[in-house]
Amino acid sequence: MAEDEQELDSSELGTQDYWDKTYSLEINNFKHHGDVGEVWFGEDSALRIVRWLSTKPELVASTDRIIDLGCGNGMMLVELHDEGFTNLTGVDYSQNAIDLASQVxxxxxxxxxxxxxxxxxxxxxxxxxxTFRVAHDKGTYDAVSLNPDNPKEKREKYIKNVKEMLDPQGILIITSCNWTEDELINHFKIYFELLHSIPTPSFRFAGQTGNLISSLVFRKR
Ligand SMILES: C[S@@+](CC[C@H](N)C(=O)[O-])C[C@H]1O[C@@H](n2cnc3c(N)ncnc32)[C@H](O)[C@@H]1O
Incomplete structure (x- = not known):
C-alpha cells in the first residue's frame, strides 16, 4: 500500500456550487413529483449499513447520538429512524440539501x-x-476528495474533524466509490482502526474480482 497515494482527478462534485444547484433541482422535483432524488450508491447500500448497525447493540445503543455527514436528502436518517435509532442529526453544507431533507x-x-x-x-x-457515538458518511468523503483546491489538505482536515466529533468509543461508517478499502484504511489510520468491512456487491471482469464501492467501519483509536 503506497504511503503517498495520488489524489483523485478533481470534479465539479467537489464543489459546493454543484451541490447547491443539484439540490435546488431536487427540491423542485420533490415539490412537483414527490421524488426524493438520488440516494447515493442505492437504497441497498443504506440498508446494509443500517442492518449491520442494528446487530451491534454493544457498540451502538438505540439512543446514542448519530450524525449523518453530508446528509443530502435525509433518506439515510429516515432508514436509521425506521430501524429504531432515536438520536439523529444530519448536517450538510448546502442549505438547499438541508431544505430538501427538511421537506422529506x-x-x-x-x-x-x-x-x-x-x-x-x-x-x-x-x-x-x-460528541457522537457514530458518524456516518456515504459519498461525502468522496466529494471532499474531489475538491479542485488542495484536496489532500481538505481530506486530512475532514479526518481530523470527524475524529474530534466522536466520543472515545466512537465509530465512523464510511462508504466510498472513489477510494479502495486499502486506500481508506491508509487515509484514516492516523486516528482510526478498521473494525469491520460491510460486504458490498462484487463484480468479476477478466478473471479478476472487485468491488464497486467500499463500506467500512472504523473505530477511533
Ligand atoms: C455524494 S453526496 C451524498 C449524499 C448522501 N450522503 C447520500 O448518501 O445520498 C455528498 C454530500 O456531501 C455534502 N458535502 C460535501 N462536502 C461537504 C462539507 N464540507 N460539509 C458538509 N457537507 C458536505 C454535499 O452537499 C452532498 O450532499
Missing part, C-alpha cells in the same frame, strides 16, 4: 430529526453540541 422528513412525519447547515471543513465542531 416533514413529508414522512420524521420532523423531530435534527438538521443543521454545517460545513464539516469550516465550521466549529463545538456547534454540533456533545
Amino acid at each position: 422528513l416533514r413529508d414522512k412525519s420524521r420532523s423531530h430529526i435534527t438538521l443543521q447547515t454545517f460545513d464539516i471543513l469550516e465550521n466549529d465542531i463545538a456547534d454540533l453540541g456533545s
Whole structure:
C-alpha cells in the first residue's frame, strides 16, 4: 500500500456550487413529483449499513447520538429512524440539501430529526453540541476528495474533524466509490482502526474480482 497515494482527478462534485444547484433541482422535483432524488450508491447500500448497525447493540445503543455527514436528502436518517435509532442529526453544507431533507422528513412525519447547515471543513465542531457515538458518511468523503483546491489538505482536515466529533468509543461508517478499502484504511489510520468491512456487491471482469464501492467501519483509536 503506497504511503503517498495520488489524489483523485478533481470534479465539479467537489464543489459546493454543484451541490447547491443539484439540490435546488431536487427540491423542485420533490415539490412537483414527490421524488426524493438520488440516494447515493442505492437504497441497498443504506440498508446494509443500517442492518449491520442494528446487530451491534454493544457498540451502538438505540439512543446514542448519530450524525449523518453530508446528509443530502435525509433518506439515510429516515432508514436509521425506521430501524429504531432515536438520536439523529444530519448536517450538510448546502442549505438547499438541508431544505430538501427538511421537506422529506416533514413529508414522512420524521420532523423531530435534527438538521443543521454545517460545513464539516469550516465550521466549529463545538456547534454540533456533545460528541457522537457514530458518524456516518456515504459519498461525502468522496466529494471532499474531489475538491479542485488542495484536496489532500481538505481530506486530512475532514479526518481530523470527524475524529474530534466522536466520543472515545466512537465509530465512523464510511462508504466510498472513489477510494479502495486499502486506500481508506491508509487515509484514516492516523486516528482510526478498521473494525469491520460491510460486504458490498462484487463484480468479476477478466478473471479478476472487485468491488464497486467500499463500506467500512472504523473505530477511533
Ligand atoms: C455524494 S453526496 C451524498 C449524499 C448522501 N450522503 C447520500 O448518501 O445520498 C455528498 C454530500 O456531501 C455534502 N458535502 C460535501 N462536502 C461537504 C462539507 N464540507 N460539509 C458538509 N457537507 C458536505 C454535499 O452537499 C452532498 O450532499
